[in-house]
Amino acid sequence: MSRLILFLLLLALSGLLLWHLLRGDEATAINVAEGTPNFEVRAEPMRLQSSMECAACHAEVVREWQDSWHSRAYTDPEVQALSKGFQDKDCLPCHLPRPVLETGLSLRPLERDRRHDEGVDCFTCHFAPEANSMIGRGPLGAGARTAPCQPQESAIIGSLGLCAPCHNQHKVHEEWKQTSYALEGANYKDCNDCHMPQILRASGVVGRSHRYPGAHDTDILRRAATLAAETESDGAVQLVVSNTGAGHNFPTDERHRAVDLEATFVGKDGSRVSRRVDRYRNPYRTEFEVRNLLRSVGAERDYQISLASLGSVDVHVKRVAPVGHPVQTTVAYPESTQIPAGESRRYKVFLPPAVESVTFRLYYRTQPFQTDADAVLLHEATVHAR
Amino acid sequence: MRVEGTVLAGLLLLCACSDPAPMPQVPPATEHKLIAEIHGLTPEARIQRVLDVAEKHEQGHAASLLQLMKDRSQVAFHIVRDAKAPFGWKVEEFTDTGADTRPMERVAAIVALQRLQVREALPDLLLALDDRHPVAVNHAALALITFGCRAGLQHLLAHAEGRNPTTLEFMASPAFAGETADAILRSITGEDTGYNADAGFAVKQEAARRWRNIIAERTASGRPFVGEGKPYQQGDDAAADRRISFMADVVGQMQFLYHEQARRMLTRLGASALPFVREGIERGRATKNATQLAGLAQVLGGIVHPNSEALLVELVRERHPTVASRAAAALAQLGTPAAVAALKQALADAAVRLAALEALGQAGEAGAAVLRAWTSDDADADKVRTLALFEASAAREARNESMALLLSSNVADRNRAIAVVQRVLKTDGGYQAMGDAAARNAAVELLRSRLP
Numbered sequence: 098m099s100r101l102i103l104f105l106l107l108l109a110l111s112g113l114l115l116w117h118l119l120r121g122d123e124a125t126a127i128n129v130a131e132g133t134p135n136f137e138v139r140a141e142p143m144r145l146q147s148s149m150e151c152a153a154c155h156a157e158v159v160r161e162w163q164d165s166w167h168s169r170a171y172t173d174p175e176v177q178a179l180s181k182g183f184q185d186k187d188c189l190p191c192h193l194p195r196p197v198l199e200t201g202l203s204l205r206p207l208e209r210d211r212r213h214d215e216g217v218d219c220f221t222c223h224f225a226p227e228a229n230s231m232i233g234r235g236p237l238g239a240g241a242r243t244a245p246c247q248p249q250e251s252a253i254i255g256s257l258g259l260c261a262p263c264h265n266q267h268k269v270h271e272e273w274k275q276t277s278y279a280l281e282g283a284n285y286k287d288c289n290d291c292h293m294p295q296i297l298r299a300s301g302v303v304g305r306s307h308r309y310p311g312a313h314d315t316d317i318l319r320r321a322a323t324l325a326a327e328t329e330s331d332g333a334v335q336l337v338v339s340n341t342g343a344g345h346n347f348p349t350d351e352r353h354r355a356v357d358l359e360a361t362f363v364g365k366d367g368s369r370v371s372r373r374v375d376r377y378r379n380p381y382r383t384e385f386e387v388r389n390l391l392r393s394v395g396a397e398r399d400y401q402i403s404l405a406s407l408g409s410v411d412v413h414v415k416r417v418a419p420v421g422h423p424v425q426t427t428v429a430y431p432e433s434t435q436i437p438a439g440e441s442r443r444y445k446v447f448l449p450p451a452v453e454s455v456t457f458r459l460y461y462r463t464q465p466f467q468t469d470a471d472a473v474l475l476h477e478a479t480v481h482a483r
Numbered sequence: 484m485r486v487e488g489t490v491l492a493g494l495l496l497l498c499a500c501s502d503p504a505p506m507p508q509v510p511p512a513t514e515h516k517l518i519a520e521i522h523g524l525t526p527e528a529r530i531q532r533v534l535d536v537a538e539k540h541e542q543g544h545a546a547s548l549l550q551l552m553k554d555r556s557q558v559a560f561h562i563v564r565d566a567k568a569p570f571g572w573k574v575e576e577f578t579d580t581g582a583d584t585r586p587m588e589r590v591a592a593i594v595a596l597q598r599l600q601v602r603e604a605l606p607d608l609l610l611a612l613d614d615r616h617p618v619a620v621n622h623a624a625l626a627l628i629t630f631g632c633r634a635g636l637q638h639l640l641a642h643a644e645g646r647n648p649t650t651l652e653f654m655a656s657p658a659f660a661g662e663t664a665d666a667i668l669r670s671i672t673g674e675d676t677g678y679n680a681d682a683g684f685a686v687k688q689e690a691a692r693r694w695r696n697i698i699a700e701r702t703a704s705g706r707p708f709v710g711e712g713k714p715y716q717q718g719d720d721a722a723a724d725r726r727i728s729f730m731a732d733v734v735g736q737m738q739f740l741y742h743e744q745a746r747r748m749l750t751r752l753g754a755s756a757l758p759f760v761r762e763g764i765e766r767g768r769a770t771k772n773a774t775q776l777a778g779l780a781q782v783l784g785g786i787v788h789p790n791s792e793a794l795l796v797e798l799v800r801e802r803h804p805t806v807a808s809r810a811a812a813a814l815a816q817l818g819t820p821a822a823v824a825a826l827k828q829a830l831a832d833a834a835v836r837l838a839a840l841e842a843l844g845q846a847g848e849a850g851a852a853v854l855r856a857w858t859s860d861d862a863d864a865d866k867v868r869t870l871a872l873f874e875a876s877a878a879r880e881a882r883n884e885s886m887a888l889l890l891s892s893n894v895a896d897r898n899r900a901i902a903v904v905q906r907v908l909k910t911d912g913g914y915q916a917m918g919d920a921a922a923r924n925a926a927v928e929l930l931r932s933r934l935p
Contacts, residue, residue: 171894171895172894177894177898177916177917178917182894182897182898182901182916182917183898184898187739187742187743195804195805199773199803200773200774203737204737205737205738205739205774207773207774207803207805207806208805209804209805210808210837210838211837211863213893213894214893214894214895265737266738266739382559382740383556385555385556385583385615429576430576
């Protein structure tokens with residue numbers, strides 16, 4: 098009997114120990130947020146005041162950052178317009194942040210009130226305030242010992258907890274966590290793989306790009322999605338828009354982004370009519386009338402688009418299950434029409450007799466009111482009526 | 484047995500180490516019986532059943548009523564029961580979105596919460612003042628009066644005037660909004676201004692003006708409204724206490740929309756929120772949650788009360804620059820002599836200096852006196868001081884330098900300058916900080932012509 102009790106107690110103890118160990122990550126994150134245990138605390142305050150001072154030792158990296166949208170996070174005219182010159186102060190913490198480690202990994206930073214032209218600066222990710230030290234992935238170079246930034250190595254650099262404070266405000270990390278990229282193994286990919294790719298710098302040093310290609314980088318945008326169109330035997334046009342490259346919803350991040358599927362129909366009489374076929378975006382919170390009619394994988398709907406004198410187009414669209422990724426089960430925003438990783442929207446477009454051909458275009462807009470001229474044309478495909 | 488005893492002791496020790504913080508008392512899980520009961524009924528039958536709850540004084544439906552009164556226009560989040568969480572609640576994303584198909588059901592739920600005097604609903608009613616439907620806003624304002632909170636009076640007046648007081652860009656049925664606002668104003672004042680929602684604009688405006696005067700007179704005299712309850716005090720209701728306390732923690736959580744709404748709720752609660760804010764500050768300090776401290780500093784700026792001032796004078800000395808800066812900005816909103824003294828002291832700290840200077844600019848002549856005497860070799864601070872002096876002296880001093888900042892090559896300078904100029908001149912003259920140079924010059928010329 099006592100052996101049984103002992104066994105049960107040991108089992109319970111093991112369970113508790115396991116639980117305690119599993120909680121370790123959380124505990125570490127909290128400790129890191131408080132900023133002491135993982136760092137050696139330097140006695141002297143760190144003397145750097147501006148990201149520009151970092152260029153003395155890291156000129157190439159600073160040049161990359163200057164070319165990035167992180168550095169323009171405050172000065173970008175579009176952001177200025179959308180935030181009304183930052184009179185909306187709730188925008189400041191992510192566009193003019195203090196160091197993430199000051200508030201804690203994965204927690205939203207707080208705003209600073211100087212060096213506006215540096216936007217998301219070096220200190221945001223690299224400064225450990227409690228340690229009076231800048232941190233880097235390492236290995237540290239020969240000059241580190243005497244460098245004014247008092248550097249030390251830390252695995253925190255490269256951790257997603259540095260991106261999440263701002264980029265998870267709209268659940269990008271939550272979306273990524275539901276993809277197969279988030280699973281440990283050969284297919285694992287995180288933010289850094291696409292947005293901080295490894296590069297060989299002119300100096301011969303291999304490092305991670307500080308240009309952060311993303312919404313303003315045409316190449317990465319084009320890799321995120323595909324557009325395929327063909328005329329089927331019944332005369333209808335089959336059109337497929339897929340998120341084949343993004344490890345999160347497409348378009349991603351916040352509610353200003355929009356991707357439009359547009360079509361220009363050319364009549365047999367030579368007339369042209371352009372119409373929007375669909376829009377992929379997460380609506381603003383006050384856009385109550387924007388509905389996502391394809392709430393779950395497998396959902397379908399029919400609608401009609403009027404082409405005036407050319408007649409009207411019947412459209413059938415189906416939300417197709419993801420390829421290579423599990424079906425996302427946690428939906429943060431039900432009205433979002435963004436395309437989750439691996440998913441497709443398959444359209445069947447029935448052209449009226451008066452239409453000779455149609456050209457589909459996929460436009461990426463950094464904000465939903467952007468004109469076609471300012472938007473990025475990602476892909477286009479032309480098909481002819483049979 | 485000795486082994487078992489050791490293991491047991493180890494287990495107990497481990498349990499003790501794993502969970503050091505004792506959780507506050509957790510409310511029992513409430514079943515949503517009412518929601519289940521009305522599921523599938525016609526809209527009219529659902530509304531009638533909700534009103535019956537109030538009519539028959541049926542107890543035990545608070546959780547259902549709270550859920551029924553919610554809408555995405557009020558909040559980005561739900562408050563969800565969670566036995567493991569501090570205060571017994573956690574936040575979850577609000578997912579009930581789309582076209583508004585049940586505004587009158589929300590109104591019925593608000594009416595029921597008012598009649599049953601469910602004080603736990605206080606935070607939710609304060610957020611319902613942002614509801615997309617004006618009738619829901621009006622009824623929330625009335626319910627709040629019965630709970631001793633006057634936060635909705637301005638919303639009633641705005642609806643009577645035909646304005647939209649919410650943060651939303653549209654308003655449904657303005658005539659209906661004015662009519663219900665007028666009915667509620669009549670019921671709580673016992674007076675009649677002859678308001679007629681169908682009358683012409685000028686007639687309505689005149690009646691609305693009379694309402695504004697009546698409310699101002701009543702507020703100044705301290706005379707209670709008909710049916711007005713006593714202002715909420717911490718300890719009046721355990722469930723309400725936990726819910727308000729929880730909101731003082733939400734300002735320190737991840738999502739910025741949550742922060743914004745929790746801050747708004749606490750500010751609207753006014754002086755009644757102060758004990759909860761003070762405790763929230765203590766928790767924020769204990770957990771080193773600077774976000775919570777910064778958010779609560781903002782809340783205090785909106786509550787004109789000696790206790791707010793005392794808490795802000797403490798917060799402006801916080802080590803975290805953003806916490807101190809937001810406290811400085813909040814002190815500007817209070818503008819008392821003690822606030823000016825604290826701001827003057829804060830000038831010595833470079834980390835909070837800019838916010839302190841800006842705040843002194845809003846403190847009138849007392850601020851101007853400090854600003855005139857202050858000098859430094861801090862270039863950023865010098866520009867902020869210029870603008871602050873311009874504001875504090877009502878545009879009599881530092882005029883040219885301030886106008887020049889509107890033409891600065893630095894967008895941050897331009898943003899700061901136009902914010903101040905707009906506060907002083909009550910117009911931006913069409914100035915756009917990101918506009919081209921010619922347009923900016925033209926706007927600055929116009930603004931110069933408006934200088935006193």
